[in-house]
Structure formats: structure tokens, C-alpha cells
Amino acid sequence: MKSSKSPAVKLAANKPSPAAAKPAPIKAPEPKASDLVFDKGDFVVYPTHGVGRVVDIEERQIAGHKLDLFVISFEQDRMTLRVPVAKAKVSGLRKLSSRKIMDSALTTLKGRSRVSRAMWNRRAQEYEAKINSGDPVSIAEVVRDLHRNAGQPDQSYSERQIYEAALDRLARELAAVERIDKDTATQKLQGVLNTMLKQAA
Known part of the structure; x- marks a missing residue:
């Protein structure tokens, strides 16, 4: 079930060069895609919640930037977690152990x-x-x-x-x-x- 509230995400803005008299607006770079690739239906492990399943991959616009989110369901705990794709590895999200x-x-x-x-x-x-x-x-x-x-x-x-x-x-x-x-x-x-x-x- 998709949440009606968008996650609060702060994007750092690029500072213009002091040498430029009239610096042109600089667009912040798009977040780099995570090297973790999951599809809907995949089992994943989130450190503090254990095994969950990717039930959707959402795309949202946050502060003018596209943000892709893994929507992970933890059925036993009856909870849903949204993890930005670009932050998946940093958050500790991983595939199942071998x-x-x-x-x-x-x-x-x-x-x-x-x-x-x-x-x-x-x-x-x-x-x-x-x-x-x-x-x-x-x-x-x-x-x-x-x-x-x-x-x-x-x-x-x-x-x-x-x-x-x-x-x-x-x-x-x-x-x-x-x-x-x-x-x-x-x-x-x-x-x-x-x-x-x-x-x-």
C-alpha cells in the first residue's frame, strides 16, 4: 500500500564558483543509481528488520528531482519500508545470504x-x-x-x-x-x- 506522504529528503545544492561574476544556475546532479539491483518479488534483508520482499519500485519527484524507491514489505511485522534506490547500499539493504x-x-x-x-x-x-x-x-x-x-x-x-x-x-x-x-x-x-x-x- 503506497503512502500518501512523500519521504523527507534533503538534497545538497551546488555552490556557484566565487570567480564567476554572474554564475548561471547550476542544477544539482541526479543521485547515482545503486549498484544493488532488485526486482519486484525479490527477497531482501534490511539490517534492523530482517527478511522482506520488494513489492514495488516507486518513482517520486522530490524537490524537482526524480527519486526511485524500493518498497519493501515485512509481512510478519505488518510493515512497509521505502528505501531510496540510490541509498540502498548505504542503508545496509542486501540480497539474501548465500x-x-x-x-x-x-x-x-x-x-x-x-x-x-x-x-x-x-x-x-x-x-x-x-x-x-x-x-x-x-x-x-x-x-x-x-x-x-x-x-x-x-x-x-x-x-x-x-x-x-x-x-x-x-x-x-x-x-x-x-x-x-x-x-x-x-x-x-x-x-x-x-x-x-x-x-x-
């Missing part, structure tokens, strides 16, 4: 969990930063490190929330890469984690 990268994430889940002695607030910030990086391997580290307490009575509410958010984010990308549903992807991840715990016992 199977090789996802395999690295699964390998990370099998590794030894890292136990930090830092205060929970500090650790929570580190975990959230890894989740919002959008990097599957970093997200897998969060899942691995927090899985040992998953479902335990002494697990705090905030720790459980972070664990579930990381697991959900990783499962959604795995599902898109392997073309399976999210529940199946979640079961696959939990199977790897449970095997790791049994081996560590």
Missing part, C-alpha cells in the same frame, strides 16, 4: 557458547547490536550463547526476548534461502542446537 554463509551460521551454532561476565545490560546491548547488524553469523552467535538457558526457570524475560528475536531472524533468512517455511527452518535450527547441547553434556 548457502555458504548460511552454512557458516549453522556451523557457528555448533560451536562452544561464549560466557561473558559483563553486566546483563552490557551484554544485552552487544546481543542487540549483533541482531541488528543483519549478519547471519553474528545472529547465530547470539542464538548459540543464549540457547543454553532457553526455557530454564532462571532465564530472565529480557534474555528470552532477545533469544527469540535472534532465533526468529535467523530462521526467516534460512527459510528464504532454502525455500522452506519458517517453522521448518526453526525446527532445523533447534535440532542443531539440541545436538550441540547433548554433545556438551
Whole structure:
């Protein structure tokens, strides 16, 4: 669904040369096209929201300049995000990870969990930063490190929330890469984690 409000975009104006007595108006250059090419229907990953799908590519006029926008739907979160095509790479928008990268994430889940002695607030910030990086391997580290307490009575509410958010984010990308549903992807991840715990016992 297209928004009725245009995004606020500021374009820097070119300054005329001081040597010119009567400088002619200089038109600001058109934004350079991003080297990221997506079509309608493509799955993409936005760092702070995870996997979404390009549902449209809009063209708008902002301050006299044409602006192309990727319209990305995050169905599970029931939200739509518009990202300028020229700013797509800078914003962190990317294509789905390769199977090789996802395999690295699964390998990370099998590794030894890292136990930090830092205060929970500090650790929570580190975990959230890894989740919002959008990097599957970093997200897998969060899942691995927090899985040992998953479902335990002494697990705090905030720790459980972070664990579930990381697991959900990783499962959604795995599902898109392997073309399976999210529940199946979640079961696959939990199977790897449970095997790791049994081996560590």
C-alpha cells in the first residue's frame, strides 16, 4: 500500500564558483543509481528488520528531482519500508545470504557458547547490536550463547526476548534461502542446537 506522504529528503545544492561574476544556475546532479539491483518479488534483508520482499519500485519527484524507491514489505511485522534506490547500499539493504554463509551460521551454532561476565545490560546491548547488524553469523552467535538457558526457570524475560528475536531472524533468512517455511527452518535450527547441547553434556 503506497503512502500518501512523500519521504523527507534533503538534497545538497551546488555552490556557484566565487570567480564567476554572474554564475548561471547550476542544477544539482541526479543521485547515482545503486549498484544493488532488485526486482519486484525479490527477497531482501534490511539490517534492523530482517527478511522482506520488494513489492514495488516507486518513482517520486522530490524537490524537482526524480527519486526511485524500493518498497519493501515485512509481512510478519505488518510493515512497509521505502528505501531510496540510490541509498540502498548505504542503508545496509542486501540480497539474501548465500548457502555458504548460511552454512557458516549453522556451523557457528555448533560451536562452544561464549560466557561473558559483563553486566546483563552490557551484554544485552552487544546481543542487540549483533541482531541488528543483519549478519547471519553474528545472529547465530547470539542464538548459540543464549540457547543454553532457553526455557530454564532462571532465564530472565529480557534474555528470552532477545533469544527469540535472534532465533526468529535467523530462521526467516534460512527459510528464504532454502525455500522452506519458517517453522521448518526453526525446527532445523533447534535440532542443531539440541545436538550441540547433548554433545556438551
